[in-house]
Amino acid sequence: MARTFKVALGQVRPVLGDVAANVEKHLAWAARAREEGASLIVFPELGLTGYQVQDLTLDVARPPAHPDIQRLVAASQDLDIVFSFVEESDEHLFYVACAYAAEGRMVALHRKVFLPTYGMFDEGRYVAPGRRFAAFPTRFGRAGMLICEDAWHLTSPYLLALDGAHLLILPASSPARSVQDEEGFGSQSFWRKLLEVYARLLGVHILFVNRVGFEDGVGFFGGSFVMAPDGERIAEAPVLQEALVTAEVDLTLLRRVRYTTPILRDEKPELVLRALERWLVRRDASAFPARDEAEEGCRP
Amino acid sequence: MRASIARRLQINAALTTDTLTAFLREEVEKAGFDRVIFGLSGGIDSAVVAYLATRAFGPKRVRAVMMPYRTSHPSSLADARAVVAALGIPSVVIDITGPVDAYFKQVDEVLGVAASPLRRGNRMARERMCTLFDLSAHDQALVLGTSNKTELLLGYGTQFGDLASAINPIGDLYKCQVRQLARYLGVPQPILDKPPSADLWADQTDEKELGFTYDEADEVLFQLVDLRLSPDELIADGYPPALVTAIARRVQRNQYKRRTPVIAKVSGRTVGLDFRYLRDWGL
Incomplete structure (x- = not known):
């Protein structure tokens, strides 16, 4: 395995609902990344469809075997490509998904587990949640994918790190919110802090790729970055504009960081498992009253 | 204003400007227009x-329309002209x-009664809206809204009048x-200093009218709104009950x-209810 590799962050502005146009842009940017010597390009969440697809879900959804998807997969001969779309399963369930394609094959497909359905978000109305986090082998070591809100749950990166991920790939559609902060958007500051903590606690490289552009007044801030396992942002894209940013990822750093601060080594998943089992039993017991009480309550 | 609240209402003006100019450019150009x-x-x-x-667009792709009424304060037009000249x-x-x-x-003749200042004010606001939308067709331009969040929340504006626009950056x-x-942004000082007024009748000021x-x-x-506190919680925190309630x-x-x-639902799929697409659909 190479000691370093060049990654490209494809901070695009997708066209809402126009899969063909977005596929073309992905292919064009992948070609540019290849010219710049990148071995991997990562595109944002729902880069093939736009974010707030709402009732367009039915029009933009694609099964993995669809020619639109396979064109991008086929383009991954000498450049690994991570891209995101609305996936339609054989059962006609719809998912926010991202695919890892390499050597002309789809190596992994992650379905977004945590669908924000509160405040300005409404994902759970249109799509089904994924049910697992799993790491997978790549030529840069084991990797795991998280889609935007997935990373706002502590357990997701934890599970991927335990599953052996050295690299967390994080496509996002994160809105530009809160302009009070001197440093930048409030949402941007939060992502930087959150992912710095994950990188340092789990000893992982993180590729955060956020889209730009506006949808009905909601702007997405961009600001994609590469974070090293020591918490350093080694490359960062500008806000509010499309950008193809490349960075050299030093894979040897992970070895030294994990030796120096062996937090992952000292994790105790069996303790977590036992505690969760006990907690689940207790929770179920308190959520559902004992049989006698329930029957008592139902009596007219 | 309490210092703690004032601090939270402080904006990063440069970042806000970047966001709003990007918003204007993208939403206008996506819709197939290049002028406002x-x-x-x-x-x-x-x-x-x-x-x-x-x-966002440079001086050649925008047009300002000044629409005075005979009772408008002369300084209003002068202040507007100062903006036009500066830009x-x-x-x-x-x-x-x-x-x-x-x-x-x-209409006064038909109804046999003189219109109230409120009706006259609303008619003026709607006349301005009609004028703007007509000129927008002539210019092939989108109409920008100029209502701020305070006005929108208070409902201090005329429905289908000054509240009407294609897109609103503020x-x-x-x-x-x-x-x-x-x-x-460098808005001329006299505009910053004067009391806000809808200028729909003589000596009107927003704050006098709102109370x-x-x-x-x-x-x-x-x-x-932003912190989701209840009126009761604000009153308990010491804000005057009459103010909070009003x-x-x-x-x-x-x-x-x-x-x-509001549309009466009689079908399986109704505009505005379960026919869900962004306005940016197809743009």
């Missing part, structure tokens, strides 16, 4: 919109006295935040102004 048009009253809100639009943007003055007076001459900024942005100041409104609205009631009573008309 807006009413310029001489007040701070439309002045800020003029500065943002000029930053070097195309502008036009359309006096709305003729159509508004002709309308009320007829609708999520409270009045005090519009002032901060105005200072950053509270914009700072008071912003302080209460920010906590009700503001909360206005927000609730004027919800209709912020929504499209």
Whole structure:
């Protein structure tokens, strides 16, 4: 395995609902990344469809075997490509998904587990949640994918790190919110802090790729970055504009960081498992009253 | 305004400007337009919109429309002209006295009663809207809204009048935040200093008509809306009950102004209810 590799962050502005146009842009940017010597390009969440697809879900959804998807997969001969779309399963369930394609094959497909359905978000109305986090082998070591809100749950990166991920790939559609902060958007500051903590606690490289552009007044801030396992942002894209940013990822750093601060080594998943089992039993017991009480309550 | 709230209402003006100019460019160009048009009253809100639009599109692709009525304060037109001169943007003055007076001459006669100042004010606001949308067709331009978040929440505006627009860059900024942005953008000082007024009748000021100041409104609205505190919680925190209640009631009573008309559902899929697409659909 190479000691370093060049990654490209494809901070695009997708066209809402126009899969063909977005596929073309992905292919064009992948070609540019290849010219710049990148071995991997990562595109944002729902880069093939736009974010707030709402009732367009039915029009933009694609099964993995669809020619639109396979064109991008086929383009991954000498450049690994991570891209995101609305996936339609054989059962006609719809998912926010991202695919890892390499050597002309789809190596992994992650379905977004945590669908924000509160405040300005409404994902759970249109799509089904994924049910697992799993790491997978790549030529840069084991990797795991998280889609935007997935990373706002502590357990997701934890599970991927335990599953052996050295690299967390994080496509996002994160809105530009809160302009009070001197440093930048409030949402941007939060992502930087959150992912710095994950990188340092789990000893992982993180590729955060956020889209730009506006949808009905909601702007997405961009600001994609590469974070090293020591918490350093080694490359960062500008806000509010499309950008193809490349960075050299030093894979040897992970070895030294994990030796120096062996937090992952000292994790105790069996303790977590036992505690969760006990907690689940207790929770179920308190959520559902004992049989006698329930029957008592139902009596007219 | 309490210092703790004032601090939270402070905006990063440079970042806000970048966001709003990107918003204007992208939403306008996506819709297939390359020009914008807006009413310029001489007040701070439309002045800020003029500065943002000029930053977004350059001076040649914007047009300011000044639409005085015979009772408008002369300084309003002078202040608007100062903005036009400072930005070097195309502008036009359309006096709305003729159509508004002709309308009320007829209607007052038919109804046998002189129209109230409120009706006259609303008619003026709607005459300006009609003028702007007509000129927008002539210019092949989109109409920019100039209502701020304080006005939208209070419902302090005329439905289908000044509240009408294609896109609005300042609708999520409270009045005090519009002032901060105005200072950053270099809006002329006399506009920053004068009391806000809809200028629909002589000596009208917004704060006199509302019964509270914009700072008071912003302080209460920010906590009700952004922080999701209840009126009771604000009153318990020491805010005057009459003020909190008046503001909360206005927000609730004027919800209709912020929504499209209600449609009776009789089919399986209804516009505005379960026919869900962004306005940016297909753009």
